[in-house]
Each structure stands twice: as structure tokens, then as C-alpha cells.
Amino acid sequence: MKRFIAFWILVFMVGSVVGVQPVRKPFLFVKIDGTLYKSGDNIVVNPNQVLKITSSLEGGRKDYVKFPETYADILPQGQILQRDDSHLLYRLNGEDYEWRLKNLSVQYLTDSNIKVEYADENSADATLTVISNEFPQSYVRVILKATWELVQGENSSLEENVAEAIIYLNVSGANEVWFNSRNIVAKGIPNDSIRAKANLIQQSFDEVEANLAKLNFSVVPASIRTLQSNVNALHDAIHQAEQTNPGYKTTILIIGLPSDQPYKDIERIAKVKAAWDELGRLLQTTTEKLETLNSKSKSDNEKALEQQIKLYYNWRKQISQDAPDIFNRYLPEINQDEIQLPGNLYYIGEEKYKGDFDKNMIDFKTFITKRNDQYPEEIAKINNLYTRLQAVKLFDGMLRSYFASATWYQWQNNRQR
DSSP states (O other), rough: OOOOHHHHHHOOOOOOOOOOSSSOOOOOEEEEEEEEEOOOOOOEETTEEEEEEEEEESSSSSHHHHHHHHHHHHHSSSEEEEEEEEEEEEEETTTTEEEEEEEEEEEEEEEEEEEEEOOOOOOSSSEEOOOOOOSSEEEEEEEEEEEEEEEEEEEEEEEEEEEEEEEEEEOOOOTTTEOOSSEEEEEESSSSSHHHHHHHHOOOHHHHHHHTTOOOOOGGHHHHHHHHHHHHHHHHHHHHHHHHTTTTEEEEEEOOTTTHHHHHHHHHHHHHHHHHHHHHHHHHHHHHHHGGGSSSSSHHHHHHHHHHHHHHHHHHHHTTTTHHHHHHHOTTTSOOGTTTHHHHHHHTTTTOOOHHHHHHHHHHHHHHHHHHHHHHHHHHHHHHHHHHHGGGHHHHHHHHHHHTTSSSSSOOSOOOO
């Protein structure tokens, strides 16, 4: 099992599978010290405590493979020949189809307060060690990706399922956290009125972020004013609690800005834009190279074709960290499956397969022709997105100025400007 060092997710969610029931969206089972947790749960931990964590991916294609009677339309017309949790072989209309789990990778992400040690290279098991108690809240973010392969005769295709969960870790003691959400943490003495106001702030955070992500800039000023109003209401609620009970004490931590992710995405989109500029040049040179292949010997043709396929394969590989997430968030109309090399060409790029030269030549020419047709619309959408998202910088400056000027709560800056 390969662990990814970079923080990225390549997401090709499973589409609808025609069967008795649609497959469930991929999800995680996360166990910590033998207890099952769901995303968003909180765990109280102690300094120097060591926790054992493991995770498994359910739903998605695994539903189809594991429970074909429920999620697949194989029976009664077809015949199931072999099956287990990671493999399904069946015959339908005289043809054999085989789904198999090709790769499974897990990633446990956290901050400097928690140390992660994986059991080994091919395991979802790990240990979490609490190495600091000077924090109101830490977390472990679990990202698990399964790559499935469908084989039908000489044809094959890949499908990726990704799910993630986040578990929050709070150190026990006098500073125990009694309220926490993605952007708000309160510790001290619980209070229902303050809890309600903190919930409203989180809702406002989410609303501003959603409007920025949707490029719905006309309503952003109003949603920022609502956020500021809710922050002021929280201040008033704390003041009221202190007046009612002179011994009352609670502290508030506001984490980051609603504009953090869209702001970071500007740089990521710039990388995608540069990659698509490179793609334009690559498609042009590849098209020209393919036209000259027939003038050489077959041996030279094969090497030249493999070289061109490898060039596209390497280009596609380099965009894996940014493009999928950007397209999912901002440009879902761009079909990411059509950017990927077809199965036989993909394996040539990985240097795991050569196959028939004539078929590879036809397939690659067809693929490059289609990519040439798709490219102008793709680059136009990317350029337009990059231009429009610059407006985020204005709203980010407004939000940063507001939260950085606070005196009655702590604000945690989640990024460098």
C-alpha cells in the first residue's frame, strides 16, 4: 500500500450503477483503540497518550463487488463465478467481466501536536502519539483511496473511490474544550447561549466561503456583514454571562478565514493554467509527430509512439495534485475521465505494457484528436476562472483586517499572506 506524501486527493466518484439499489457513496470506518468513530467526532486525550488507529473504505465500487445481489444487475441473466471483498468475476451474455482492487492507499494527516507512525508500508494501521498538551484542539484527517480495475477481455479501465473523515482530539484538563467546530473553539465553562451564538458564527463562516467558492460575489458583502454581526452577538453573550456570574470564564478561538480555501485556490489555479498552456504546446507537437511516424521503420515507429504516449502520461501525472480538486470545486463540467489516457495507453505510459502497435497508434491518434477538440473550451474556462477568482483577494483583505483587530478573542491565522 502506497502512502502519499503530498496533500491531495484525486477524486473520481463512482457513478450510478444500474442494479437493485444504487451503490452508496464511498465512506470510511475509522477505529481508534477499538472504538468506531464517524467524521466530526471528538475524542478527549491525555498528554503522551498513544492511540491505535485503523480505517477501511466501504460503499462505492466495493458495494458492487461485495454485494452484487443488492447493487448489481448481474443475476439472474448472468452468473457469478468468483467473489470476495476485493474481487468479483462474473459472466454476462457470454462475456467474462472481472472487477478487482488494484491498489489501496491511506493517509493520516494531522498537525505538530500529534505524531503519526504507520505500522508498515502496506497497512492501514498506525499509532497516534499526543506529544503536546499546549493546544485547544488537534485532529487526524483520514484519506483513503481505492483504485479498482475492470477487465473485459483485452480491455481494461480504472476507477478510483476516495473518502475522507476527520476526528478531533482534545486534551483533557482544566482547559477542556466544550464547543468546537471547523472554525470556532470555546474552552472553559459551557454556556447554552454562547453555544448558540458560536453555531451562528460557524454557519456564517460556511455561507461566506460557499459564496466565494461559487463566485457569487454580489452577495458576499451582505454575508460578511452577517458574520460580523454574529461575532458581535457572541461578544455580548459572553459579557452577559460574566455579569450574571462573576466567576464565569470562557475563551474563544476563531480559526482561519472563510476566504482561506478560495485564496489558496488562486495559486493552485495558476498552476493548472500553466499546465494547460503546456498541454496546448504538447498537443500541437504530438499531432505533428504522429503525422511523421509512417515515414520511418516499424521499430522506430514503436519507440516514437511510446515516447509520445509517455510525454502525455507524464503531463497528466504532474497535474494530479491540483487539477482534480479545482475541477471538482469550480469546473465540474470538465470531464476528468476524458483527460486520462485510455487503459492500454495508460499502461504504456507506466511502462508496464506494450501491446499491438497498430491498435495503439489508432487509439492514441483518436485520443489526441479528441483532446485537440476539447482543449480550446477547457483553456477558456480555466482562464476565465483564474480571472474571476482574483476578486477573492479583496474580500480576503476585508476579513483579515476585521479578525486580526480582535481584542476579546484569539484569532489563529491559518496561512501566510
